[in-house]
Amino acid sequence: MPNLQVMRHDIQGQTPCLTLYEHLSALQPPGSEPVCNRSPRIAMRATATYPQVDTPVVSSIALAFDYNPPSMSNRKIVTRFAPSPTGHLHVGGARTALFNWAFARKHGGTFILRIEDTDRARSTAQSTRAIIDDLRWLGLDWDEGPDEKADDPYDPQSQIGEHGPYFQSQRLDLYKEHAQRLMQAGRAYKCFKTPDELKAQRDNAKAEKRPYKYDRTESINLPQPTIDKYVEEGRPHVVRFRMPDHDITVHDLVLGDVTVKASELEDFIILKSDGYPTFHLANVVDDALMQVTHVLRAQEHLMNTPKHVALQEALGFESPKYAHMPLIFNADGSKMSKRDKAKTARAAAKEWMKQNNDNIDRLYHEIKEECAGYLDSIGLTKETLQDFLDKKTDDVLYPQAIARFLHIPLPEIDVNDFRLSGYLPEALLNYLALLGWSPGNDVERFDLDFLKENFDLKRIGKSNARFDRDKLLAFNTEAIAKLSSDEFHQQLIRHDGYSRSCTFQIGLGNRFRPFAACYRERSRTLDEPFANGQFFVTDDTKIEYDPKAIDKALLKNDDQGLAVLNDLQPPLESIPTDKWTASELEKTIKDYAQQKNLGMGKVAQPLRVAVSGSTVSPPIFDTLVILGKGSTLARIGRCLQLNTPQQQTEAS
């Protein structure tokens, strides 16, 4: 048997990251009953009966028995996306997920979806569902994690993969056991300071302009009997990790080595007073137990990484490789935040108030009228509306109600916002991939398959990127142009259902297909046909006329447009309903234009305004066909009636 000391020495530099299951099964003679099943939690319990056996020793024994530990370098690549379920998937999160997915796929590895729901106050099951849906809409899939098809993704039985459960709220024992391990080794300790106490210390330090750092002396010098007494009394406390005294270097695959001095690092909390782990502990424990080899995350996590590396050292885990990606900002350089929506809505509402004598009653009632039934479901009352305007709340649903009433667009922040605005997942993904990454060689348009083949960590950039909606729109325009007319039709049906409760399918019936057809070549988003083609489903008697359009197309040059409409009525009337086709209309209208020596513009525009209320619509013949003979003539008639000057009407 090889010398154990030597073996320990050998593994010092590379600390094999084995799950305890592997340690223990390695010790089993072949063919014997396994000491534990695949669950790391049970493996932990198995070792607990041998408290003197810590991880490195087990590794050494494993080595001594000719067990070949899988070293990080030749192990299968494992990445994960670990969102916290506090809302829809943010575009930044989407890019993180995309890169982790692409890296795993490129190397034939495993991609894990793990839900980090250790924030009890903010995590919701609804958000988990939303994030799963957002990821699936983007076309990203995962090898381990919650099952998207399960009725209850939280059900441990339904989760996919052998390192589950994949909800941190279901792994609490595991974190406690590791925290316990650290405490036994003197690497963690209980701290009874209250949040208020600490906040006061921080505030003091700030007021005196001196840097604040948590001071461990008091806590670590607490005599054991006192600690026991406090615990018995049920005093709330947290568990802190004792930072090592040496500097920590993070070997980042994008940024290179980043060293943080020991003096800059403080003892951070690993177990909150409610017994839940903090992000740091849970993240590190899960990455190790799930055998994650590469962590691709946003640069905002860079300063967390030394903490994680220190934890990994103390726990005997090999650090995964880290790659920190540049951040994504708004076009103006501000941080892209969910609050941007609240900000926009608030500004618009305040502007409205200014023009309406600061009358909040009226604002509330008008919103209520516009969004009937919707308000109750989101709990908007006059009081909460006031709170919202006073920035006391940033509730994500209020801005939507306000925006709907004021007809203002809200900035898209979440993946779902882009979905509602009519972006195609392939366009969003393509654009997102270019934020902080580039395949080189002037290649810019590509899909998931391309990424699967070509994604390369080396090509991740270092500097922050601004989100350019114009460019995204251009990508989306191209993506839509690529769709066949049938695909476009199907997509529109889906979008009408997703964003408008099928308003257009109900309103148009079998005219939905020609409606889709005429918008296919003039849409940059899936939403434009509905936003611009509202008049198709508006009642004939409720078309609103844009005054500028009336002036320009109907009244200019001595009511030339009105005359055209008048002239056109009889010939249109004479087209039989069953011959109301584009070619027939074209013939009739062009004949008229030729006869009067008018350009098509002079004839089409008055018609367009009469039937749609504005100067913009799909090609006029298509428009008239979709509307049908009845609607067309009814609208022309009503338009003439409304816009013919008074005297003229009286004179005739």
Next chain:
RNA sequence: GACCCCGUCGUCUAGUCAGGUCUAGGACACCAGGUUUUCAUCCUGGUAACACGGGUUCGAAUCCCGUCGGGGUCACCA
């Protein structure tokens, strides 16, 4: 403020690691022109950048130092 990261057209970026082929390439936006019944497309052309200052070198966008600028972090959030 302290610590850390970053700095090529307005924006995203190629080029930087292995200095010359870079009078710096592409995309989006913008401007001009063309196509078109409106709109949206589409086509052609154009404007536009190595943050600044030192150094190393025959030669610097590329290597080194400094300055300035931008950003991140500093929670019982993740």
